[in-house]
Amino acid sequence: MSLIKPILLAGVSLALLAAPAIAQDPEAIRTAEALRERALQGSGAYEIVEDLTTRFGARPAGTESERAAARWGAEQFRAWGFSNVAVESFPLSAWRRGEERVEVLSPAPQRLVVTALGGSIATPEGGVEGEAAIFRTYQELLDAPVGALRGKIAVVLQDTPRAQDGAGYGSTSPIRFQGPTEAARRGAVGFLLRSLGTHDHRFAHTGATRVGEGTIPAFALSPPDADQLLRLRDAGLGPVRLRLFADVGFLEASTSQNVIGEVIGDERPDEVIVIGGHLDSWDLGTGAIDDGAGVAITAAALRLIAELPERPARTIRVVWWGAEEVSQPPPAPGLAGARHYAETRRDQAANHVAVSESDFGAGPIYALALPANADPEFRQAAMRVLTPLGIYFDGTPARGGGPDTGPLVALGVPAFRLAQDGTDYFDTHHTADDVIDRIEPENLDQNVAAWAAFLWLLAESDVSFRPPAQE
Amino acid sequence: MSLIKPILLAGVSLALLAAPAIAQDPEAIRTAEALRERALQGSGAYEIVEDLTTRFGARPAGTESERAAARWGAEQFRAWGFSNVAVESFPLSAWRRGEERVEVLSPAPQRLVVTALGGSIATPEGGVEGEAAIFRTYQELLDAPVGALRGKIAVVLQDTPRAQDGAGYGSTSPIRFQGPTEAARRGAVGFLLRSLGTHDHRFAHTGATRVGEGTIPAFALSPPDADQLLRLRDAGLGPVRLRLFADVGFLEASTSQNVIGEVIGDERPDEVIVIGGHLDSWDLGTGAIDDGAGVAITAAALRLIAELPERPARTIRVVWWGAEEVSQPPPAPGLAGARHYAETRRDQAANHVAVSESDFGAGPIYALALPANADPEFRQAAMRVLTPLGIYFDGTPARGGGPDTGPLVALGVPAFRLAQDGTDYFDTHHTADDVIDRIEPENLDQNVAAWAAFLWLLAESDVSFRPPAQE
CATH class of the missing domain: 3.50.30.30 (Glucose Oxidase; domain 1)
Known part of the structure; x- marks a missing residue:
């Protein structure tokens, strides 16, 4: 329930390495802060959205455009050094x-x-x-x-x-x-x-x-x-x-797919933190803010972590979900990729430490919400790193981590939320005007900074968000 | 070349009535100022655009929608007390x-x-x-x-x-x-x-x-x-x-039409000032800023003048031109109504004192431009009345008074221009987004204030904008 894993970095004193489990591992915080600053200098997330929306335009669920984007995504994941890269297909109408x-x-x-x-x-x-x-x-x-x-x-x-x-x-x-x-x-x-x-x-x-x-x-x-x-x-x-x-x-009977890649933890690789966005979009725009931004933010954050000389203790997995927007029911339209992911991993749900999604456009993050029983010392560490980004702690426990996290949350996986400012989101969302022109690159960098820093802290810790009964 | 006609209003002194021709007739200025203030209190122009765009939507040249709008326009002109109301049809493709x-x-x-x-x-x-x-x-x-x-x-x-x-x-x-x-x-x-x-x-x-x-x-x-x-x-x-x-x-072989109405001058009715806008629109939007605004502004200005207890010395005619945007050439696409108006009045061109159009959206007027040889005293009178509206005098002579004035200008009719701020005009112009929602009613009121006041001064004067050779 605290940040216990001191990490090996050049310049770390032996005294620190020998320290017992501590609430706020200074090295983890230092690395998180370095990730944050690196992202703010240019995270590359904008270029990912630009590439995605230029090469594939709209990516409606179950279309060749969505499939081609998924193949491209897997190529990118490999190029960025992610492990266990996979494209997991599933049928849909x-x-x-x-x-x-x-x-x-x-x-x-x-x-x-x-x-x-x-x-x-x-x-x-x-x-x-x-x-x-x-x-x-x-x-x-x-x-x-x-x-x-x-x-x-x-x-x-x-x-x-x-x-x-x-x-x-x-x-x-x-x-x-x-x-x-x-x-x-x-x-x-x-x-x-x-x-x-x-x-x-x-x-x-x-x-x-x-x-x-x-x-x-x-x-x-x-x-x-x-x-x-x-x-x-x-x-x-x-x-x-x-x-x-x-x-x-x-x-049309067709297929969609999830694109998956990860940075494998070096201490507890079976403990998985899942993040991502959805690769499909509505047909009217090119899905830049919904959800090109989210797939780019989360992947760019993981890429920064993959570029570090060390690995986190836990595994961080990015999923670009397919067919979030619409697909044939039952039980409800959409979320087909997220359901497929959860259904095929029912037996691994307990290993999922936490899940969250970036699917609220391209505005800056303004608040962090954690599950109800998040460790106060972890929260303190997180806010130490996030506050300089203009982010406050939202005391209301996160009820979910975005639409695609729903099926995992239903299996008991805790969700956290890095809440984006959506004041202008519905000016563009789901319209023909959802194009790259709506995105400010600096806002994506701020998002990546928050995600990368927070993920590092969570992946380096042994914090659990599950209720004590589930432990 | 100056403002010479004292007008009869309650409270005008006999001394004034007996005065010789003067550069700036105080009564004309007073009435112009009253028209200005009346317009600023609510000119009704917004309601005209609202009615027009609600009842007829888009009004492409030569469509039944344009024809229906013209019939409605003629009804409005009669209801507003205009004289010689006519719908003048012409063929077009x-x-x-x-x-x-x-x-x-x-x-x-x-x-x-x-x-x-x-x-x-x-x-x-x-x-x-x-x-x-x-x-x-x-x-x-x-x-x-x-x-x-x-x-x-x-x-x-x-x-x-x-x-x-x-x-x-x-x-x-x-x-x-x-x-x-x-x-x-x-x-x-x-x-x-x-x-x-x-x-x-x-x-x-x-x-x-x-x-x-x-x-x-x-x-x-x-x-x-x-x-x-x-x-x-x-x-x-x-x-x-x-x-x-x-x-x-x-x-499609079809017809379009000009809608015409006027306030007849009580001293020199054959001297005509022509103003207006075009009633047709592109098909994508509902033609609120192009040119619902212009037809409304000019008609509302004339309506204010028609509501006065007195008549101006000269006739003021409003024309809602048809088929401005596009119609079969020759010689060029568009301006069919304006050409028809001018061609059928070649022999009356010399009686046209001046022409101007409101066809630049719904922004406020910021400048007045007059022909090169406008009388300085008339200009001074006009600016006395217009300056409080945030309007300056543009020293560059008006080259035209809007697209539909072209055929009359080609016949030697002088043009003036009440220049609207078009900074945002091309954000909306000719797109599906040209709808009533883009219009601020106060801006239309300011336009009507300027048009009504200026028209009164011009119609009460004997000023000529023609080069001395033409006199």
Whole structure:
């Protein structure tokens, strides 16, 4: 439960080497600080995102683009000196977007900027027409009785609040996940929501929706188009009639894959810390902030560690998960790679010391959150190293370490979180505007600095985040 | 050449009424100031743009949407008390955008965000394929000898500089107008340019290109996609091959129209000041800043004047020109409504005192430019009224009063310009993001204040901007 392993570095005194287990190993801290400073001088993470997004563009789950990116990733891992590099494939049904179109038929004919939600079913060839039933909030839709929307197109215009930690998005995500199902239950033949974004530009924001028996075609409106529908409803020109068309669906039996590499611990190699991001992206942008940034940050952090003359005590493994965004259920769309990773390692879950993911864009890290029973002395060591990066300790225990950590967390693996500032994340996330131009290289360097330093401390320690009962 | 007409207002002294012609008629200035202040309290211009863009969405030249907007406009003009309201139709070939698609075939297959240039010809059904010949600047393309681009797709990545007065756009517009022709002359089978925009978002910027015998399909890349092609060229992965597809063209014999209304002068009704904007828009956005703002600003200014208890000495006419953006040549794409207006009034050109247009977005006015031989005392009166709005006098004589004034200026009609701050104009202009959300109502009020005040001074005066030889 403390930092006990003194490490061998030039200039370490014999006195230190002979010291008993101590709460904050000065050498581990020194190395962590050196990793931090090295990253701040240029971590190379930006170049990884640039390479990835230039060479492969969008990388939707189950596409050749995702597969090619995975092959390239494995090559990079080897070139960076990672061990046990592997590409682990798994089958899935890939969701595909063809043509999509939503238009106002009356009272003011015009085409709207929309995008089908990931997982949506297709419309019939001639589209779906109906009168719009426009709701300002999701609750208004939920208040409508079963049957009330028969033959109509449900439109939910609730806005997503801006929040540093993404809580605003959390508050409106149920509209996207469940909204089409709830609208269908009430008789609706189509569903539109205001994009779950915090911007007011003409980008529509896709994202996964839950599909199942009886669900209906579902789309996101760009924020200006959502406002346009509201103005049209209130213009007193008569009912708003819409036509929806989408040639989309789970059309293709395919494969996705996780890309794995590690720096093997030299003392307790079976104790594994898992980090990573997801390699797949939505099809609209090139997945620079979601999640090119995350795969680059975590890999660049591990690369810095791999470049050290010494090895950490524990193994650090980076996983570039596949098919995070959307894939055929059950049980829910997405997270296919993370589920595959966890399912194939059920018997190794106990060896997983901790898991975390970088999947919240390219903003700077502002807080560290640890599991509830993290050792206070370890926390102190971590904050000694992270505070100069503008990071504070978030006393609320980490409930998870990112979407792809969920399946491991469900197996009892503790999660930590290096929380990124997501104030602007939903200005771009899941839109065509998610491209490399949205990234400030210095922010990625700060992320890598935090990850590399924190990972070194954790990998050099024997700290356990598990509840005492599990020990 | 001076402000000579004292006007009748309650409280005007007999002494004033009896005064001889004076340089700066205090009553005219007082009324102009009252118009200015009235506009600043809420000119209603924003509501006009809101109505227009909500009811009609995009209004491409020659479409039913443009026609419906014109009918609505005429109704508004009548409701606002304008006289001689008319919709003047003229024939044109309308350009239509169907599906369009550009993709990188190798070395890194991916779809790019593009839009066909207005006036572009269609590709064959299977598209056009070729190796990209990528030029950083237009000059590089012009330097290539005839034949050098045989079978290739010419790509010009020159960036548009940001400039308050639009000069940056002026510097790159020839790439769009002439680039396809110049590329075709050198053997190219397709043409792409970096969008003539100042933003770095994933919007492609359309606009008219010159077409003629031998021209080739032409597209604009979104700025991030332009950068992407440059990175791909420089990645050392081999030649960049592209496929272009566009189902576009001058497909349809149609009509467009000018909407005209006026406040008739009570002393010299035949002396006409013409102002306005263009009612058509590109198809991608809803034409809020281009040029919903301009039609609203000029009409709201005239409406304020129509609401006065008195009439100006001269007639002020507002024209909402049709088909400014694109229509079948000859001689050049666009300006069809302005040409129609001028051609049908050749014999009345001498009665046109001055012309100006509001067609530079929704930013505040920062400068007044007058013809070279504007009377200094009139200028002084105008600046007395405009200076409190943050407007200075631009000593460079106005060369024109906006695109639609061109045909009248060619007939010798003097132009003035109330120059709007266009620093951000090309962040949005000609993209899908040209929607009402981009407009600050206060800026429109400031515009209306300047237009109404200036128009009153000009319409109350007998100032002539024509060179003495023409008098």
